[in-house]
Each structure stands twice: as C-alpha cells, then as structure tokens.
Amino acid sequence: MSFFAQLSQWLADPNRWSWTDPAGLPYRTVQHLWFSALALVIAMVLTVPLALWLAHYRRGQFVASSAVNIGRAIPSFGLIILFWFLASRWGANTDFWPLLLALVALALPPLFTNTYAGVVQLEQEVVDAARGTGYREWQIMLRVELPLASPVIVAAARVAFLQLVATVAIGAIVNDGGGLGRYIVDGFALGEQGHGEIFGGGVAVVLLALICEGVFAVLTKLATPRGLALQQARRSS
C-alpha cells in the first residue's frame, strides 16, 4: 500500500476522532497533556519552594549549578525503561507510575537550577529595601523574590514542559500511556506498512509541541509583574 493510501486509511478510521476510544487523536492528546502537566506540577511543587528557600539564603550553589548538567546526561529513554523494569519487578502498576516518575525525575533538574538562578540574579537592593521596610524573611521570599523571579520560573516551566511532551511520546514504548507517541511506536512495529500511522502520529506530536510553546509564550507575558514589565519597557526604549 502506498504511503498516501496508508495515511488516508489511518485518518479514515471511525475511532480516530473519538474522545473516549484509545485509537482517537483527541483521547491521545488529552492523555499526552495530562501526563505532561501532572509531571510538571509535581516537579514544580517539589523544586520551586526548595529552590526559593535555598536561593534566598544562598545555600547549595554548587548543587544548583550542576543539577541541570547532571540531568542532561541522563538518557530519558533509558530512565523510562529502567523505571518500567523496576516497577514490573516489584509487581507495581506498570501503566502509570514508571512513566510518571521518570518524567518527574527529568523535570526536576532544569526547574531547580533555573528557579535558583532566577532568585540569585535579582538585584540585592530590592531585597534590602524590603528588609528595611520591615518585611520578614518569608515575606521577602513570597512577596518580593517569588514575583520578581516569576518570569524566569515560567520560562523554566516552559523548557521543562516541552521536554516532558517529548518524553511522554517516548513512553509509548513501555506502556499504554505515551499519548500521541502511541501511533509512532505502533507504526514502527508495522515497518513499511506503518509509514502512514508513523507520519500521522508525528504530525500530531509536533503540532502539540508547537501549540504548547505558543501557549507558554503568552503565559510568560502574563506572568511578568506589571512593575517588571514597565521597567523592561523603559530600559529597551
């Protein structure tokens, strides 16, 4: 069967546009986003408060600067399979936890390093001024450093989320999750006859990533506090 015949047959599957059938693109898109978002939220809850606190007291500078490099060296593909293997060995649920834990582990280093850097690079005068006005340390962290570092934190979340979207797809190799990556991995298994499904899944994954990137670009604008935005506008003009 030719490539175009395969592709049109794949697109014509009656379940392809279903929200509830595992073959459906909407179903897989929701699954993809759900996994990515869940991992991002967990990773942010684990890193952002800790990084804020450590950066406020300038502790753990070395860990913060090297975390991202260590994270980069760990192959996500290997981590997914390793976690899947360990879960199946311990008789745990292999459909959900291994992939989720691998995703969280991958998102931790960039979130930690960037949040930390975002706080450390703030002008110290602002923090001193807040302290002089009578802010307590926790108030400085929550009301001065967190808002001022929020554009950097959102940028870090954006980088982490896109990495998660890419990694969820790879997760299709070990479980029924994997979101839109499911089509690509299933297509690979079909070899020559799978080109249509591979391409269809590829287009869907790429579009999803580009749309997420666009949404995050808007979020970055919204996350910039008004004062900071005005300051930046004044500086650039």
Added chain:
Amino acid sequence: MHASGVTPRLADSSRPLFEWRWVERNADAILQRLGEHLALTATALGVGLVLSLALATLCLRYRWFYPFVVGAAGALYVIPSLGAFALLVPLLGFSFATAVIPLATYTLLILIRNIVTGVQQVPAEVREAAIGMGFTPRRLLWQVELPLALPVVVAGLRVAAVTTIGLVTVTSLLGMGGLGYFIRAGIQTTVPNPSPIIVGVVLSIALAVLVDVLLWLGERALAPWARRVR
C-alpha cells in the same frame, strides 16, 4: 527489527538486578554499540557545527538575519525527537539520515547563539587593532574573532554534545543500534533482563561525562588565556 507494539512481558523478580556475566559475555557487542553511538553523535555534532558556523557567519555579517535564524532554530528545537523521526521515516525510511538529521538540528540553536555572542564579545579594540594591521574580514573572523570566541563556542558544544549523547539512545527505535539497543533489548527478551538496561544507561551517562570533560580540557588547551579570566 522494529519495536514491538505490544506491552513487554513483566520482569522476573527472582533474577538478580545486575550480572557481570552478561557484560563479560557481551563485551564485543558493547564495543560495537559504543562505536555506533559515537558515530551517530559525532556525525550529528559535526553537521550541526558546520551548519551553525555557516549560519552564524551570515548572521554576523547581516544582523537582520539573526532573529530569523534564531527563531527557526528555536522552532526546530521545540520539535519532540520521536515526532521528528516520525516525520522523516516515510521519506528516508529507517536510516542513518533519519536518525542524524533531527539530532543535528537540535544542536543549531545553542551553537549559533554561542558563536554569535562569543564573537560579539570580542573587544572592539582587538578588532580595530587587527583591522589596522591589515586583516581582511575573512582573516579577522577566522584568526581573531573565532579563536577569541572559542570558550563560549565550546561551552555551547559541550551542552550540545551531552544532550546529543542522551538522545542517540532514542534512535534505537529506528533500529540504529547505539547504546539504546541494550536499553531496548533488556525488555524485549522473553524474560526482561536488567543487565543490558543498566549497561546502556550507565555507559550513556559515562560517555556524556567523558566527552564533556574532554571538550573542557580541549578548550583549556586551545584557549589558555581564558583560564586567567575565570
């Protein structure tokens, strides 16, 4: 040859987590896969570096070109690796090119950015002195600006190399071998075997660290003046 679409078999909990025996029995295969991994990494980095040098030189000459190039490289960087492979398979099949093209394009963003900022950081006095000595623009770029930008360029190259080495494991889904072959093989045997998975993951990390250190040492040897700055 290709990934099985069915969920792999569950592991046998009586089996030890790691067996040295496996490493001894598969020493030849490990060397072969290591070689494949290096070949994929080196090709992707080489192609990425040549393309980045060409595009960065253009950006340095025509400044208006830079935002477009960075925008395009940024968009390519956002594309998930599996998606990029999937788009190329119908065109190029399960081939070396399908594996290398996305790997190379991921290096463009950081390499172009670092080459351009590295060259822009060169002090104006140095540039003027070279022009005053009669350097042509081409000699100025290759003999003054790029050597002085070397530490920044190598910093980018290190990030690109480490990222690429990790990503090469994914190309095993295309039947490209490399260390990812072991990672996949571990769950495709009739009873999942943890030894190849661990060997694949550990060697991939070790290779990334080794290449990172080698590039760092290379930079120190080629740009000894940068040591004093830091």
